Amino acid sequence: MRTTELGQLTVSRLCLGAMHMGGDTPTDEAYRILDRFRDAGGTFIDTADVYGDGTSERVLAPWLARHRDDVVIATKVRWRTSDPAGEGLSPDRIRAACDASLRRLGVDTIDLYQVHGPDPTTPIEDTLAALDGLVRAGKVRALGASNFPAWLLAWSVATQDREGWAPFVSLQPQYSLVERSAELELLPFCRAAGLGVLPWGPLGAGFLTGRYRRDTMPDGRITRAPASLEEAAHRRATERNFRVVDELTALAATLDRPVPQLALAWLLGEPGVTAPIIGPRTLTQLDDLLPAPDIDLDDQHRARLAEPAPPPEVSPHRMLREQMSLPDIPALSRR
Numbered sequence: 001m002r003t004t005e006l007g008q009l010t011v012s013r014l015c016l017g018a019m020h021m022g023g024d025t026p027t028d029e030a031y032r033i034l035d036r037f038r039d040a041g042g043t044f045i046d047t048a049d050v051y052g053d054g055t056s057e058r059v060l061a062p063w064l065a066r067h068r069d070d071v072v073i074a075t076k077v078r079w080r081t082s083d084p085a086g087e088g089l090s091p092d093r094i095r096a097a098c099d100a101s102l103r104r105l106g107v108d109t110i111d112l113y114q115v116h117g118p119d120p121t122t123p124i125e126d127t128l129a130a131l132d133g134l135v136r137a138g139k140v141r142a143l144g145a146s147n148f149p150a151w152l153l154a155w156s157v158a159t160q161d162r163e164g165w166a167p168f169v170s171l172q173p174q175y176s177l178v179e180r181s182a183e184l185e186l187l188p189f190c191r192a193a194g195l196g197v198l199p200w201g202p203l204g205a206g207f208l209t210g211r212y213r214r215d216t217m218p219d220g221r222i223t224r225a226p227a228s229l230e231e232a233a234h235r236r237a238t239e240r241n242f243r244v245v246d247e248l249t250a251l252a253a254t255l256d257r258p259v260p261q262l263a264l265a266w267l268l269g270e271p272g273v274t275a276p277i278i279g280p281r282t283l284t285q286l287d288d289l290l291p292a293p294d295i296d297l298d299d300q301h302r303a304r305l306a307e308p309a310p311p312p313e314v315s316p317h318r319m320l321r322e323q324m325s326l327p328d329i330p331a332l333s334r335r
């Protein structure tokens with residue numbers, strides 16, 4: 001599998017998400033998935049302390065004991081867990097949560113430690129200083145953020161730079177052909193500031209596999225999701241999104257490739273995207289996805305897939321583009 005750079009880390013261009021491991025994916029199947037991913041050249045695994053309240057990290061531990069030097073392991077802190085009890089990004093909690101993740105994973109160092117979302121109750125400077133302390137203590141090699149709005153990410157990166165603290169090297173945003181808000185602010189900032197981008201939900205939780213249809217919505221993540229979740233059917237199963245699937249299905253027939261491979265290939269071709277985080281629940285689903293980094297879609301095919309569900313239109317971007325003829329705000333120069 002192709003690889004790329006993420007800060008000082010080298011990672012495969014697909015990252016394997018472990019969110020279901022020990023839950024919807026039974027442990028035996030999880031190990032088969034991990035082995036197959038590694039055999040295919042995959043070297044990047046993403047988990048979080050909150051996945052199964054520590055279960056995902058615990059399932060990974062025995063496998064990591066055998067393959068620690070082969071992979072880059074990423075985990076996260078922020079949401080509520082029982083060990084340590086509580087939630088948030090206060091310095092004490094970050095330190096306790098990092099120790100708990102190290103213990104559950106059975107490793108000496110976490111390669112990429114990510115804050116899983118903002119914590120409005122803790123001053124961001126306190127969080128960033130605590131994260132820097134983890135890097136200095138050798139518990140963590142690199143830092144990342146997830147689900148940060150662009151202004152907070154920019155503020156954080158500027159603060160880390162000013163204070164000489166260990167920097168965020170990556171952002172983990174939701175990003176797929178049916179959720180492209182990240183293109184407005186987050187991706188341009190990450191490209192300009194040199195942060196890698198690790199899209200979560202790259203298949204829209206399974207919508208971009210073609211198995212959900214206008215007339216039949218089979219059992220799956222989307223039909224089971226409560227209305228509050230990003231992948232809930234009322235958000236995913238829209239006419240606009242089905243038109244993306246129509247384009248994917250037609251292109252899949254032309255190129256003789258499975259639909260989800262093309263959805264991943266589109267993401268992999270977006271400038272600044274480091275590695276989509278795939279979330280196969282079964283070995284069969286993984287096999288379907290693994291060849292995606294080998295596909296180079298041409299501009300015409302990319303445009304076809306992107307046409308039905310563009311990013312939302314917002315001001316000032318629309319005004320700058322339509323009234324001021326500044327179509328490419330991301331390319332504005334900076335010294």
Ligand SMILES: NC(=O)c1ccc[n+]([C@@H]2O[C@H](COP(=O)([O-])OP(=O)(O)OC[C@H]3O[C@@H](n4cnc5c(N)ncnc54)[C@H](OP(=O)(O)O)[C@@H]3O)[C@@H](O)[C@H]2O)c1
Nearest residue numbers: 017018019200201202203204205206220221277279285288
């Ligand atoms: N930072 C965050 O806030 C955040 C949030 C969510 C996820 N993540 C990370 O991102 C990873 C991936 O997220 P995701 O699970 O939402 O990604 P996704 O790739 O958009 O969706 C995965 C789902 O798609 C379906 N699927 C996958 N491969 C398939 C195939 N070949 N054929 C048919 N269906 C297929 C499965 O649905 P069924 O189970 O219905 O079969 C699977 O659960 C997670 O494991 C986690 O590491 C991070």
